[in-house]
Amino acid sequence: MPNPMPNAADKAALKAIAATVIQTCPSLQDAARQVASDLLIKYQIHGLDPDQVYFHRFDASQSSSKAFTGWEHVHATPTSSMTLTQLVIHRFRVTDQDNADLLDVYGGFYTAGPDARTFDERNEVRLHGNDVLKDFWSIDFSALYDAQLNAFWNTSGSDFRTLAKCNFLIKALQARDKRQLSGEDFQFVTQAAIGPLTWPVSLPMLQTSHPCPDSVRTLDIAGYAATNVLRFVMPQGRQILYLPGNSDAFHVLESATDLHFWILQRMNTPAARETFLAHFSLADRQQINANLGDLMNRLVATWGRYDHSLINQDNRAVSGDAFTWLSDSTRTAMFAEASLSLTSNGDLRKKLWIGYLSAGVKVFGPMAVVGWPIALPVIGASIANMGLNIDQAVNGKTAAERKAGIVGAVLSGIDMLFNLLVLKGPGSLTEVGPEVDAAEAAEMADLTDKVGTPMGGPQPSIATPLIEDTPRPVIPPSWQANELLDGITPVSEPGKFQGIYLLDSNPSTAILMDDTAYYVRYEADINGSGHWAVIDPEHPHGFTRSIPVRLNPEGEWEAMPRAGLAGGGKPSALAGSSSRSPLTALPASQYDVPAPLKAHLEEGAAGLNDEALRDFYDSLNEFDAFRDFKVIRKRLYHDALDFFSTLRLPVRPPVPALAADATAEEIIEKILEHARGLVIGESHTAIGSKQWLIENMQLLASKQVKSLYMEHLLTDFHQAALDEFFRTGNMPQKLETYLKALDVGNMTDPLERYTFLELVKEARKQGIHVQAIDCMASYRLNGMDLPAGNNTARQKMMNYFARLMIRADQSARGAHKWVALMGNSHSNTFDGVAGVSELEEAIGIRVEDVAEGTSRGIEVDPGRILPLGGTAHDRSALVRGDLRLQIETPWTAHTMTEFETLLPRHGMYSLKQQPNLTFIVHRSRSRELVRTVIETDGKRFYIERPGWPSVSGKRYPSMKALLQALDDMGMQLGGWSKPL
Incomplete structure (x- = not known):
């Protein structure tokens, strides 16, 4: 029996409801601005x-x-x-x-x-001050704003609750598809908050109430209760947090210890703390910030003792319907914030105005976040995108623009939810086709006319490219305009002249870029469009000397990347760089994203738009670059399956016999004597694999190794930047950012010496070219609809594509020796899938990090069983190379049990990494293990531990220098006796 189709009328009605609620939700700042505007008009x-x-x-x-x-x-x-x-x-x-x-x-x-x-x-x-004072008495703004709040909640309270439920389900689906929630987690939270789900979603289902079980709780910290956070407590102590408005709305914490640490992370830096505290009332935010030092000291001290009594002291269960609670709690918070921020006429002579009396409401900062910025995250607004920084002025124009953006984001989520026909399995949803579009459009137009509310926001701009295909030209210093632009305002209206200064001179147009003035002219192209270009003031009419510029999404001018003039002119060189002869560019493969689509897929390539990557989701727009991408991805998948189904492997080179203590030179010489290449297999968090390559890159180059093939790097989005870096020595900023993100995400060397970034730099230094062996289609498999039991799609797709790229590189640049770095499930045969070593007549070495004094050197790989995921339902599998090389590193302890063994004596310490954080773990005088966060002020490292006065609060230029200071005060690095 076919699945029922989504109800177009329900979808259109919900979108109209969302637009109305968002546009009419009051804001203290907006209301005050309107009163102020009316006063000006009155006079x-x-x-x-x-x-x-x-x-x-x-x-x-x-x-x-x-x-x-x-x-x-x-x-x-x-x-x-x-x-x-x-x-x-x-x-x-x-x-x-x-x-x-x-x-x-x-x-x-x-x-x-x-x-x-x-x-x-x-x-x-x-204006006369005494006239304005009298007007304020007659207006009584406190009563006026209170009436606006009452009108909104009386009219839209039930609709707000419906949208809160809709947003919860949307975020749960997105978290499930990102694997942030397992299938079981998804079932648990939706069953607890919503009850049994039926597909497709309907408006009556979203409007229905469901009594919560005892497993749905609130969140509180040291007695401060969050106003819009739901906490789902599973029978074994596992907890799932729902934080509406966060970029990742769901967080799974395995234990009370993990929850405690998660809260410490959110409270540790100003930006993270501001986002987290947006889930608390204004009064609590002020109290927390006023007593931040004491609260953090207590949180850190209790965490170090595994005492979690500060977290969820109240442990209050949500009674009744979860979304009614969210709605009521939000309403209460809005009225409480207004009461705290304003003083009525009746209170005026009872106390000084709160802005001058209380240290809690200082310099009017929190006024910008009272009202809709607190309410709308519950129904789908992003806290980060609303710009809740209390130091940031919010005027009427930006508030209106933000609301328009929120409308667009919420409507997009509703589209996604109502396009789903049925939930099939983890990461797999069936979605509706375009047949409901006409009915929906008609319903939407009718409802929009009735409510009279603008529905659309500004059209989303094309994402800034993750990696530029070519570098940006450097504008010569002599091209700076001898023109003062102070007191002149650039054109602000959208169009050809937006951002341009119009001058009474020749040249008559200029821009301000990086705080420097430049003359520009508009250059049309053969397609009828055109661009602005910086010109040489000495030759303003010359046609061969100009540098194209553009306004970026932030409204700032920047030089446009370009490969050169269409007529064959040479590309601009980057200032201050040494250069090499250009490489022969490899032709684009059939699996690379076509050039016209790249700008539309940058976010997806960077892993920032998982929703659009899902096979079972379609925007239903006439043009959708992700739709074309998924065709490419599916083609690569089927081609890889066909390839492996008929594969006949080439004859392998012999695995050389090596002494356990063989030197790197002996290893490289004996392997490359018969093999075409050397494949290093690693766990991506490992240090030893990258250390071995970096320390032996010069040796590899001396043995005529010409290429380093790397997983994670994409031919269609990174290769042009890699080639440019190899040629000029200047790494494009976005390539550097991407490599740093790889290091942060994989928690590589905390001393930042043996990382993906440093590996690419060292290869270039030694004249070894880095070639990507992934593409977007082989790397971004998020949401790909795969047959049940197909657990090796990534291995097949990447290995097949890597084989194609290695052979293309060898063909285009001549046969040569090479080395590769990739995960140990790709380097050699894994789960029956031939690895790159077997496919390309190479030898694979699996590199392991081990503690000092335990290395067995190099030997035939006995293999190792490794878990392949983070949940109890994930499987384990054997990884094995031709050879195993064990490298001693200082940072092999990861669990607290391992630190107990590593640090037996008082004064011993080591480092522990968590995502985006590094800790010093030390054995205290009381024999406890104590953790101290290593902080940074941008470029320098420091710790705050008053008991260590010789180092506490002092800034060090590197992590290594900080650790040396610990050694100088008599502490000892556990498990490592060599110099760092």
């Missing part, structure tokens, strides 16, 4: 933004016959300042009520900010 003041009108106070004044108020302030610095919008929120001081006649003497409204130094008739706004 016949037009064309001014209330966010750019300032009320300044001074401690002195001079009379002036020219000033509207009769007073001016020359060479003066305001004692306090706020915008008119902020003044609506905070109102005047209680002492001003009885001294209103002095407001014009010691204060005034101006268009100039507090740094202007002179405030007179030239920058004043014609």
Whole structure:
């Protein structure tokens, strides 16, 4: 029986509901700005933004016959300042009520900010302070905003709850497809919060309430309860957090210890802490920040003792429906924030205004995040994308733009949810075809007309490329314009002249790029379009000397990457670089993403858009680059299957007999005597494999090794940058960023010496070319719909593609010796799939990290059983190379049990890595293992441990220097006696 189709009317109705709720959700800042705008209009003041009108106070004044108020302030610095919008929120001081006649003497409204130094008739706004004070009494903004909140929740409360449930299900599906939630996890959280699921989703199902079991709890830290976090507690103590608005909404913590550490990570840095605390009320945020040092000390101290009593002290179960609780909790938080931030007329003479009395609401910062920025993450807004930084002014324009962006994001999620026909299996969903589009469009148009609410946001811009195909030309210093652009405003309207300064000179157009002025001209191309280009001021009309520029998504000018002129001109050289002869470029393979699609697939190639990679999802747009990509990926998959089904392996070269203590030179010479290449198989977190290659790269080059073939690097997105780096020695920034991300994600060498980034640099230094042997189709398998039991698709697709690229490289550049680095499930036969060593007549060495004094050197590989995933249902499998090389490294302990053995005595220490964090683990005087976070201020490393006064708080240029300081104070690196 065919699956029922999604209800187009339900989908359209929900999208209309979402647009209405988002657009009408109140904001304290927006409401105050509207009141301020109305005040300006009342006094016949037009064309001014209330966010750019300032009320300044001074401690002195001079009379002036020219000033509207009769007073001016020359060479003066305001004692306090706020915008008119902020003044609506905070109102005047209680002492001003009885001294209103002095407001014009010691204060005034101006268009100039507090740094202007002179405030007179030239920058004043014609308002009397005592008139504005009286207006505030008649407006009673506190009561006005309270009425807006009541109206919103009375009208949209049930719709808000429906959208909260919809968002929860969307985020759960996305987490399931990203493998952040297993199938069992997904079933547990949806069953607990929603009840039995039926597909396709319907509006009545989202509107239905479901009583929660006792397993659904709130989250609290040291007594501070989150207002919109759901915590799902599984029978064995496993906990799953749902944090609406986070980029990853679901987090699975295996134990109370893991949850404690996870919270420490969220509280450890300002950016992470700000995002995390957005889930708490304004009052709690202020209390937490005011007592941050004490709270962090207690959290760290209790974590070091495995005491988790500060976490979930209340351990409160959610009663009733989870989404009713989310809605009610959000409503309560919004009213509480308004009450904390505002003072009514009735309270005015009872206390000083909160902005001047309380250290909790300082300098008006938190006002920007009261209202919809707190509410809308519950229904699908991204906390990060809303820009909740309290130091950041939020004016009416940016608030409107953010709401438009939120509408687009929420509607996209609704599209995804209603396009799913049935949940098939982990990572596999069946989606609807385009047959519902017409009905949906008609329903949507009808509903939009009824609610009268704008539905769309701005069209998404094409993503900034992950890796540029070619470097950006360097603009010569002599091309800087002898032009001062201060006081001139660039064109802001979208179109050809956006961002351009129009000058009364020749040349008549200029831009500001990297704080430097350049003359530009508009150059049309043969297709009828064109671009702006920086020109040489000495030759403004020359047609061979210009550098194309463009506005990037951040609104900043940048040089456009280009390979050269269409007529055959040479590409611009990068300044300050040595160069090599250009390499013969390999032709694009049939599995590479075609050039016209690359700009649309950059995020997917970087792993930033897993949803669009899923086979069972389609945007239903007429043009969808991901749809074309998935055709390429499926073709590679079937071609790889066909290849391995008929494979006849070539004759293998002999595995040389080597002494256990053979030198690197002996290993390389004997292997390459008969083999075409040497394949290093590794666990990607390993240090020894990269260390061996880096330390022996010069030796490899001396043995005529010309190429280093690397997994993780993509031919269609990284190779051009790799080739440019090899030629010029200047690594494109985005290639460096990608390699650093590989190192962070795989937690490689904490001392940053033996990493993917340093490996690529050392290869170039020794004249060995790095060639990618992955492509987007072989690497980004997220969401690919595979037959049950097919556990080796990645191995087959990558190995097959690597074989093609190695042979193409050998053909284009001449047969030569090579070395490769890849995971140990690719280097040799794994689970019945031939590895690159077997396919390409090479010898594979599996490299293992081992503790000092335990290396067996090099020997025939006995193999090792390794787990292939992070859940109880993941399988284990044997990895085995032709040879195994064990390399001693300092950082072989990973679990606390291993650290117990590694650090038997007081004063011994080692390093422990977690994603994005490194800790010192040491044995204390009380015989406990204590962990201390190594922090960084950008380039320097430090720790905060007052008990170690000789190092606490001091900055060190490298991790190694910090560890040396520990050694100097008498501590000892556990398990390692050699110099680092």
